[in-house]
Amino acid sequence: MSEPNDAEAEAGAPTGSEPASGQDAGGEGAEPTQFGVTRYVHAAMIGVGILGGYIAGNLFGSLWASLAAVPAAARAVPILLRYGEDERSGFTLTAGAAVGLLLTVRMFRDAQIRAWADEVALELAKVVWPTRETVTNGTLVVIVATAIATVYVGLLDRLWSFVTILVYGA
Numbered sequence: 001m002s003e004p005n006d007a008e009a010e011a012g013a014p015t016g017s018e019p020a021s022g023q024d025a026g027g028e029g030a031e032p033t034q035f036g037v038t039r040y041v042h043a044a045m046i047g048v049g050i051l052g053g054y055i056a057g058n059l060f061g062s063l064w065a066s067l068a069a070v071p072a073a074a075r076a077v078p079i080l081l082r083y084g085e086d087e088r089s090g091f092t093l094t095a096g097a098a099v100g101l102l103l104t105v106r107m108f109r110d111a112q113i114r115a116w117a118d119e120v121a122l123e124l125a126k127v128v129w130p131t132r133e134t135v136t137n138g139t140l141v142v143i144v145a146t147a148i149a150t151v152y153v154g155l156l157d158r159l160w161s162f163v164t165i166l167v168y169g170a
Helices: 006-011 038-069 071-076 085-109 111-125 132-168
Strands: none
Touching: 038 071, 038 085, 038 111, 085 111
């Protein structure tokens, strides 16, 4: 196994001697590690699955309503008219949930998607978030600078308005 380079070591990338985030060392008595950034990857994949299921359920509902409105389709598939619009939502929601679940499982099993998502999460882990004091100070600076600029532009407007009235009259 190759030794990690300096950039990987500084970035907190797992080396060959330590387990990756969310995995144990595999030996007896190994302590489980915290999920770390992996939890964000899992949450994003589940969120995409939920969103995909929601969209699929709505598409199924729209498709069902559209097909039920076509007389030839209703004669060919009589079940389209068996359920009213209010009753259809249960079926389309279930179908959408199944699509969302399949989408989530597919994303979890796809090595390329997992690798990309893990890289994104590791990059986000490098972000240094500002402290509350830094955000407060930055906000105050913006508010004060905006107030000064507003007063300055207002005074210039009054001045040029006065000069325009002097030159051109009322």
